[in-house]
Amino acid sequence: MEFSFVSLALWAVPVILAITLHEAAHGYVARMFGDPTAHEAGRITLNPLRHVDPIGTLLVPGGILAVNALTGTQFPPFGWAKPVPVNFGRLRHPKQDMLWVAAAGPGSNFVQALVWGFAASAVLHSGGNGTVAQIVYVMAQAGIIVNIALALLNLVPVPPLDGGRILVSLLPVRQAIAVSRIEPYGFPILIALLYFGVLDRVLWPMIPFFRRIITLLTGA
Template identity: 60%
Template sequence: MDSLIPTLAIWALPVLLAITLHEAAHGYVARYFGDPTADQEGRITLNPFKHIDPVGTLLVPGAILALSSLFGGGGMLFGWAKPVPVNFSRLRKPKSDMLWVAAAGPFVNFLMALGWALLAKIALSNPQSDYAMPMLEMGKAGMQINTVLMVLNLLPIPPLDGGRIAVSLLPHRLAWQFSRIEPYGFPILLLLLFTGILGQVLWPLMALFRIFLATLFGF
């Protein structure tokens, strides 16, 4: 319990920002390309309470952190927010604009990973500061959660963002056939998770991105 409270305190802000800003970005870009649905429902906002899913934003990440803190280990932390409503038929060019709407979420996670890496670099450059260690730990947490969400969401499995990007890029006939996978996307993801295949795919990609951050910021 002594280590659980500091762990939750360090991870709370990075997780909230990573999940909620990811969703808000989808709504903002959808509005830019002609679909005001998310805006009309008040979902283009930095207010995390508009995006929080009790299970995906709070319970699942909290449980993973609690188990990791109590029993050790480095399980893959992930979560989700309430999906921002997007009516793709209202986009000016539905098929091509879908790419930008879908890519917005992972791109924001990419930018946040850079921001948290910068915070960690600042902490490392001022090791005597009383705030250096909390800043470093929060920076590391921010890099990890945003890396996970970026890489996971770019997998080409509908309804993940990578699946929608694939639908946007494929020729019309193949795109239509591929999009029919969407109702089975979440069960497929769970199957990949429980068989260990998901980890085998994600860990190398995450490691490459961590190397990129380390090289860019000189860690």
């Protein structure tokens, strides 16, 4: 149980930051393209309490970490926050601008993975081996993994995930309308993909690939 608690504590900061900045990025870019809905709702903020979903932000990733600690598995933690409200009809060019609003979330996670990579690299090259250095290094490694996992999960091309919205933005109008009709069933589809192991075989093997890219760019 001690290992589970320590793991949860070290992963908590990068998980909360990853989800908070992901959602705030959606709102910020939406405002840039003409939709102030998230701003009006007070959701363009770094205050995690405005974005926390009790189940998606706390229970699910915490449960995954606890199971990993107790069973020795290494399933990448993931979660979700309360979706930032975006009124695509208020965007200056709704179909085209939807792409940038949707891509902002995963984009913020890839940037965070890089930042955590530089943090891990700084610890390595500083020669520090004390308790604080070890904590920062482990947390940075967690930040790299959780941000890559969150970005890849959100890029699954199923609405309402960001990848689905990007797909809708890129498709011709007729096909875009057809894909957008999947949105009410998006999360059940995602749960089914997780349950039947489709994401295990397709998505999670991509994490080491992107991890190596972060290593090459940062030296972490």
